[in-house]
Amino acid sequence: MCPFHPFLAFGVKTMNPVRVRFAPSPTGFLHVGNARTALFNWLFARQHNGRFILRIEDTDVERSFSAFEEQLIMDLKWLGLEWDEGPETEGEFGPYRQSLRLLTYRDYTRRLLEKKAAYHCFCSSEDLEREKNTAVSEGRMPLYSGRCLKLDPKESAARIAGGEEAAVRLKTPECGELSFDDDVRGTVSFDLSLVGDPVIVRSNGHPAYNFAVVIDDHCMNISHVIRGEDHISNMPRQILVYKALSLPLPRFAHLSMVMGEDNTRLSKRHGATSVRQFDDDGILSSALANYLALLGWSPPEDREVLSLEEMVPLFNLKKVSRSAAIFDYKKLHWLNRQHLKRQPVEQLARAAFPFLKDEGILPADMTPDLWAWLEKAVGILIEKVDRLSDLSPHFAALFEYSPEKLDGEAREILSSDCARKVLFSVHEELKTLEKVDFAAFGILTKKVKEQTGCKGKELFHPLRVALTARTSGLDLDKFIPLVEEGAELSFPAPLKNCRSRVSEILNYLGETGSR
């Protein structure tokens, strides 16, 4: 617990270690907008050898759930944003959950009340609502009237002693100007005549946000408050709390918002918005983090594809953009492709596995042989996709072989003279081969070319259709070894080798007489 300390009023200047925090409320999944705030805090802490603190703001008892808190923690870890202090790790400035800090808030509230910097308010929410409505209809600012401030202190004390519920309001100056220096926006100022006495403690005893953050940031020794722009309008109220308590101010930086394509706040109808969904969609955490960083920050020398570690020394909070950014899924997908390519095949195979298992393409119990094949296949197929979730159809195409589903274009290709010669020649050659690997395939095509006199399209198109029953797909010299090796392994649905494919299509064509 952090006791109130009047000395701090004079802002004792020491070596100020960088301490930043990410303070989400556990009221839902980790949203990409919040994730970006967390990321910028993390980057800032890491590059200054500072501490990154996670604090759970669960003072809204109605909406906070521990399940969300657990999810939040998982999502943050998935993104790679490990915290130095917070739930699980703890630390010397805890507890890191607001619901466990009630005594601290109470202590500070008492000080404020004693200094007469705050007062009890007995107004009912109905009264408040009515006053607000009349103010608005008369075109006035809906400020609190200050009715309870005028109450006789004795009466007020008696009502409290009598057990009556009351909120606590901060007494604010009636006029004047307040300004602060924002690290991304410069000087921002407000007219104090426009801020009413805010409730700092609700009548249920829980602190209001604008009070709790100030206390927590101070007690946790936060040096830089980096948060969303939506908090900027709260600054006068928060600064007033700092002043009433004579606490030194940390530095502030307000980040712009993340919007959807239609320039409204990013929400479910724009597509995936929680980091969990991106994981489910086959987006790598490093790609998401990279993309989020690019929303507002631009790395020097056009180095756009960056890992978390690479971003740390390059990041510059003061260069962060002040305007809102629209979330562009296309660019995220492109970036994901870049990150996918940087990934070693072993890792890619591991990352792709869940998607392929769910599609029934791979068995749940993988053997070393299957892993080896998967690595090879993923290494080849990855260049076809932006996301891991897009891998399944490409894998499925390896397994599926259905001459009866031949489309018009494929039949057309098969109907040429060359096609007939190529098919028979390949069929014969395949009989002599034990296994068709990359080298064997080269020799095979050369032989077929000599025997049939067909080359180029005339040779490869029929070959492709014969082996895949499709007109497009993987390069044949990659496709064939994959299929041949896979044919010897046991998958949920077996993979046919080249020889049986060619026999099958020859049979099919013979039966239907369509050759």
Place this chain on the structure above:
RNA sequence: GGCGCUAUCGUCUAGGGGACCAGGACGGGUGGUUCUCAGCCAUCAAACCGGGGUUCGAAUCCCCGUAGCGCUACCA
């Protein structure tokens, strides 16, 4: 309504009084890569919100409009 923040290609942005008839990336168009698709490479189109100042000179500084967003809670 009030207050605050913001404003460069469709999108993310570079730029910080002359180096800018504005650069990069995504996306789009076109061409190349002697099997297809994809990829990759090359190439093209595409922007300083409007109006006033300040200045020899403004995307850049100031003011006014406009628009978007945020806040205006006993939500955070």
